[in-house]
Amino acid sequence: MKFLEEYRDAGLTKKLLKDLEKLVSHEWTLMEVCGGQTHSIMRSGLDQMLPSKINLVHGPGCPVCVTPLELIDKAILLASRPDVIFTSFGDMLRVPGSNKDLFSVKANGGDVRILYSPLDSLRISRENPDKTVVFFGIGFETTAPPNAMVVLQAKSQGIHNFAMLVSHVTVPAAIIALMESPDVQVDGFLAAGHVCTVMGYWEYEPLAEKYRVPIVVTGFEPVDIIHGIMKCITQLERGTFQVENAYARSVMREGNLPAQTVINRVFEICDRPWRGIGVIPSSGYRLRPEYSQFDAEVRFPEIQSIETKESDLCMSGLVLQGRMKPDQCPTFGKECTPQTPLGATMVSSEGACAAYYRYGRLFQNNKVINQDLNG
Numbered sequence: 001m002k003f004l005e006e007y008r009d010a011g012l013t014k015k016l017l018k019d020l021e022k023l024v025s026h027e028w029t030l031m032e033v034c035g036g037q038t039h040s041i042m043r044s045g046l047d048q049m050l051p052s053k054i055n056l057v058h059g060p061g062c063p064v065c066v067t068p069l070e071l072i073d074k075a076i077l078l079a080s081r082p083d084v085i086f087t088s089f090g091d092m093l094r095v096p097g098s099n100k101d102l103f104s105v106k107a108n109g110g111d112v113r114i115l116y117s118p119l120d121s122l123r124i125s126r127e128n129p130d131k132t133v134v135f136f137g138i139g140f141e142t143t144a145p146p147n148a149m150v151v152l153q154a155k156s157q158g159i160h161n162f163a164m165l166v167s168h169v170t171v172p173a174a175i176i177a178l179m180e181s182p183d184v185q186v187d188g189f190l191a192a193g194h195v196c197t198v199m200g201y202w203e204y205e206p207l208a209e210k211y212r213v214p215i216v217v218t219g220f221e222p223v224d225i226i227h228g229i230m231k232c233i234t235q236l237e238r239g240t241f242q243v244e245n246a247y248a249r250s251v252m253r254e255g256n257l258p259a260q261t262v263i264n265r266v267f268e269i270c271d272r273p274w275r276g277i278g279v280i281p282s283s284g285y286r287l288r289p290e291y292s293q294f295d296a297e298v299r300f301p302e303i304q305s306i307e308t309k310e311s312d313l314c315m316s317g318l319v320l321q322g323r324m325k326p327d328q329c330p331t332f333g334k335e336c337t338p339q340t341p342l343g344a345t346m347v348s349s350e351g352a353c354a355a356y357y358r359y360g361r362l363f364q365n366n367k368v369i370n371q372d373l374n375g
């Protein structure tokens with residue numbers, strides 16, 4: 001397949017790793033922002049093949065993982081209502097709320113439906129005029145354009161029984177929060193290629209300059225990731241701090257302007273709590289007031305005041321800030337597994353804990369005891 005197989009080439013990967021070995025003379029900590037990159041790194045074994053001086057830590061770029069517990073509990077409340085059809089991407093159904101998850105609501109008779117496109121929510125709305133269809137609109141800047149389009153279409157088609165529970169977050173605000181935290185030590189970032197495909201990378205330029213940190217737009221295949229790491233290490237060894245694009249086959253500096261226009265038409269910036277991390281100022285999107293009729297939190301004000309209870313054992317906040325690796329969590333692979341998750345990072349398809357578990361990084365007494373249990 002063009003633009004895919006060549007970026008998974010084992011010979012080229014080995015050659016680039018040798019080149020990287022020659023390049024690095026100091027110890028550096030790099031963070032890959034996106035959970036999709038984390039999974040690619042673990043799946044290909046790059047974390048075990050990189051030069052030992054390079055420490056890769058995993059960032060907060062997993063939308064399912066950072067959706068706040070309060071929103072999960074609100075989703076569970078809405079999905080439990082007989083007058084609601086709750087629609088969501090499949091990842092969200094296993095995410096633990098304070099007491100249960102959306103799957104258990106579905107198992108107990110709630111009308112919870114898994115979608116592959118948010119547009120399907122509108123079809124379900126038309127087919128069920130006596131119910132309100134609520135779509136769980138989560139994600140980074142990548143999913144914001146299609147979710148915004150659904151709201152625009154609902155308005156233009158006069159669909160009144162549709163609402164969205166919004167939990168959108170943005171990457172640059174997360175990088176600022178990480179760099180401002182005294183507990184986070186990151187020398188360079190691999191920025192998420194798909195987010196930059198939508199938003200471009202001009203937003204990162206003042207951040208690289210202010211925090212004196214290289215930020216390299218990076219793709220998702222092993223060769224892409226080594227390419228991004230090489231650019232980052234080259235800058236660190238030279239002492240330069242710029243934004244570079246190592247994913248030029250998809251990303252332009254200004255990004256996708258029509259997609260940005262749609263986002264800005266429907267959403268506005270707001271402060272947003274991130275699960276395990278807390279409120280990050282100006283880090284999210286919410287519906288603009290002119291679309292409040294589609295805002296599930298406005299349509300169902302009774303879900304506003306709820307009490308949440310996070311697991312005392314889950315340390316995913318540290319994992320999402322690169323302050324702890326999943327296999328350093330005391331419950332990893334013991335109390336917490338994909339079958340018995342204590343945190344969202346263990347069930348999301350982009351979660352770091354799920355990646356470590358799925359790709360066999362379960363250690364006990366320094367011996368690998370789990371070799372890719374999930375195939």
Ligand code: SF4
Binds near residue numbers: 314315319330
């Ligand atoms: S292993 Fe489980 S308990 Fe530990 S941080 Fe990950 S999700 Fe949370």
